[in-house]
Amino acid sequence: MEEAAAVRRAATEAVGDIVPDALRSDIESLLADGSMVPGALTLLAATAPAEAPAEFEALDGLVERGAGVQLIYDGLRLTRDLAHEDPWSAGDRDRGDMGILAADVLVARGFYLLARTEAADRAVAVVRAFGRDQTHRREAADPSYDEHLERDVLDLALVAGTTAAGTEAPADREWVVDTLMASEFPTVADLDGESVRADLRRLAGGEGRPVERSGD
Numbered sequence: 001m002e003e004a005a006a007v008r009r010a011a012t013e014a015v016g017d018i019v020p021d022a023l024r025s026d027i028e029s030l031l032a033d034g035s036m037v038p039g040a041l042t043l044l045a046a047t048a049p050a051e052a053p054a055e056f057e058a059l060d061g062l063v064e065r066g067a068g069v070q071l072i073y074d075g076l077r078l079t080r081d082l083a084h085e086d087p088w089s090a091g092d093r094d095r096g097d098m099g100i101l102a103a104d105v106l107v108a109r110g111f112y113l114l115a116r117t118e119a120a121d122r123a124v125a126v127v128r129a130f131g132r133d134q135t136h137r138r139e140a141a142d143p144s145y146d147e148h149l150e151r152d153v154l155d156l157a158l159v160a161g162t163t164a165a166g167t168e169a170p171a172d173r174e175w176v177v178d179t180l181m182a183s184e185f186p187t188v189a190d191l192d193g194e195s196v197r198a199d200l201r202r203l204a205g206g207e208g209r210p211v212e213r214s215g216d
Contacts, residue, residue, distance in 0.1 A: 003056060003066070004188045007039030008032070010067035011074075014109050027102050030074055038153045039070035040191055041180075045161025048200035052165060061117075065160045068113030072123055073153040075106030076130050080146060083134060118163035119156060126152045150185045151177055162204065175209040176200070 011031050018024040043056040043066050056062050078099060087096035107127065114123045130149055137145035154177045159169040176199050180186050190196070202210060 001036075001040060001188050001192050003040040003043040003191075004036035006056065006063050007036050007043065007066040007070050010063045011039065011070045014064075014067055014071060014113060015105065018105060023098065023102060023105070026098060027105060030078060030102065030106075031070075034074050034077070035185070036070060036188055037186055037191060038073045038157045039066035040188055041154060041157040042066035042069050042161040042164075044191060044197065045158050045200050045203075046164040048197040049204035050201060052204075059164050062161075062164045064113050065117055065119065065164060066157075068110045068117075068123070069119070069153065069157045069160050071106045071110030071113065072126065072156070073110075073149075075103045075108075075110060076127065076149055076153075078103040078106065079130075080134065080149060083138075114160065117160060118169065119160035122156050122159045122169075126156050147181070151181055154180055158203070170203050170206060172206070172208060173203055176203050179209070 008031060012028055015024060015027050015031075018027060043062060046059055046062050046065075047053060047056050053059055082096060082099045082103070087093070087099070111120075111123060114120050126149075129152055133145040133148045137143065155173065158173050158176060162169050162173075179199060180190075180196075199210070202208065
């Protein structure tokens with residue numbers, strides 16, 4: 001999928017000056033292996049509406065927005081993984097310390113890319129919600145809190161994408177996230193279908209959830 005490839009390139013470029021080299025290599029490996037769904041959805045949300053440019057390159061700064069959303073997700077995802085695996089308790093302090101540093105860099109660079117966009121406040125809210133959810137998860141031993149990160153990041157992608165042309169993010173967008181998360185976190189291949197684009201066009205037009213869905 002072209003959108004996912006563009007986001008991966010932009011995200012990798014955004015961390016290209018990180019030192020030491022070992023830290024940058026770890027971050028680049030994480031980006032190479034991870035899901036690009038958050039970043040790709042950002043680009044789709046901006047270009048799917050009928051009145052929007054058909055090509056994501058036509059919207060200045062859009063790919064950087066997608067990379068910002070992606071970096072924040074990857075940083076929080078890494079933080080969550082480290083919290084669950086707890087390499088420090090397993091005696092692998094170096095991996096834990098390097099992982100936390102990488103996660104901090106990813107989130108910070110993501111914030112930098114979104115700082116002057118309409119999605120900045122939503123990005124802050126996502127990170128704060130992540131901290132609360134992980135605290136609740138630990139206290140209640142309830143793994144269902146983990147899913148909140150993916151839902152929140154998909155919502156952030158919709159905000160970053162739909163506002164790329166200077167419009168406000170639709171208030172009624174939760175149904176799109178519900179659809180994307182109907183069974184589990186979608187793959188990039190799941191985004192590459194007409195039903196997803198149709199939903200994003202409906203969102204931009206304020207039409208709401210479709211009564212019936214048709215196949216791609």
